[in-house]
Amino acid sequence: MRSFLTKRMIQTLVVLVGVSLITFFMMNLAPGDPFMMDPEMRMNPEAVARWKELRQLDRPLHEQYYSWLVNLLKGDFGISLIHNRPVLELITERLPATLLLTGTSLLVALLFAVPLGILSAVKQGTFLDKWISFFTLCGVSLPNFWLGMLLILLFAYHLNWLPASSLRTVGVAASFYDYIKHLILPVVVLSTGSAAYYIRYIRAGILEVIGQDYILTARAKGLKESTVLFRHILRNSMIPVVTVVSLSLPFLFTGAMVTEYVFSWPGMGRWIIMATLSRDYPSVLAVNVIVAALVVLCNLGADLLYAYFDPRIKYR
């Protein structure tokens, strides 16, 4: 177990260094610089040169990368070139809203996907299964920004039931009810696609297990159907589900960017899109590395969960 963890940690580090290297050189080799959006700076090459010197942007690339890496190890993500504030500060301001959105969506998606996936596998081939399959296909094929626009059109503009944008009503004291009302539409948009994916994998996973001999044995022993389902089928079919959920996290994150854009959600989405456009290297690097780290950690978590769900799996 310990040597497995060490090996995975080293792999993780390699992947993260790869991510940061690719991002760093991709951004720096691109034409344009952080000052191209600012006409006053453009007119004044001396100021630009002084700025670059101040931020050490005039040094060779490998030196810049090295000092970025050293600072990162000290927990310093650098200073945003556009906002002129520490990147970490900018992220911590926006991360909670994004996490609230993605976390709730993940929960909601699982809440719907698990029972529906089980139902559709257990009732395989029936009318119900066909309908669930049809709806999951629709869910997978719906572009989430279009779904968002349609929901805004219907529930915010025509019926006037729910707000169309932002995290809470401006000028009103923050309340739980207000947050929930603002969360509903974005969460529906973000969880529809992922719920549809999960349902398919849960269904496939269960169908794989249902045909195994040990399920026949369990039934032949005279176990109750519910015991067979929950103790034998579900537990064994959780492995592909864990994989899919952990692999879908980056998609959930990028999906959140688009959803945040549609709903003017005050998370990282719009900010990071702007940062990319204006070549704000430190911000883009930081977000890429943080998201990649989250993803890698989730994958590691998934591997450890495998061993929990299926004790036959041992890591050496």
Add this chain to the structure above:
Amino acid sequence: MFFYWRKFRKNPLSCASLVIVLLLYCMAAFAPWLASYDPHKTDTQNWLNPPDGQNWFGTDRLGRDIFSRVVYGSRVSLTVGFISTALVILIGTMLGSLAGYYGGFWDTLIMRFTDVIMVFPTLFLIITLVSLFEPGLIYIILVIGFVGWTSVARLVRAEFISLREREFIQAVRVLGASDSRIIFRHLLPNAMGTIIVAATLSVPAAILAEAGLSFLGFGVPAPIPSWGNMLREAQGYMRQAWWYAAFPGFFIFLTVMAFNLLGEGLRDAMDP
């Protein structure tokens, strides 16, 4: 081949999806004949008109006919879907077969690289790459292709690993066949089913990626109609004109769904 077709034909949904895909390609190919108006012609007298007998899908903020723009927009989506997928398959198959066939060092190198690409939030990586170039359809196609190959590489690698130990491959090797002959004449044809299904399923992913990019403003530049950038324009007019957002979005949905169904139909037909 005939055997697969017979199995495929039995599923009505797969057949329907095949028909829809063919119709969509016809729509793109014959756009100038199908479109009732010039998709670029503005008409300041008739902007944001609701759908009627003359403008079937209504008109947009500049009085352009939305139906004609949707018809022309299919060219962008289908081109992106087709060429990006070709790239995805080319890169994915090449790297996947190298890793799967040779194993060892190459396998580790290629698979770690695949891991690095996979942990990037995809859309974000695409945005970063696209923002490096001038706006243009060709760059979008290239970027989507260069980012999307990871799952194909993994599938092909897995297929190769299981195939390369089979007896018929060992027999060929004993007969003295070269590596390239084994790969191209024996392994790849056997992996073809997997590759075709993966290709069909990566078309909708590419189409969605382009639509998302254009929606966020990183995609196809403005005067060219694309379903994604029509939705972007429609964002500001949702209260006044539901048809502005409804039709282009519906066509994205329809196209993506048809390709998904087609891919599944193929998988059911080709999987033993």
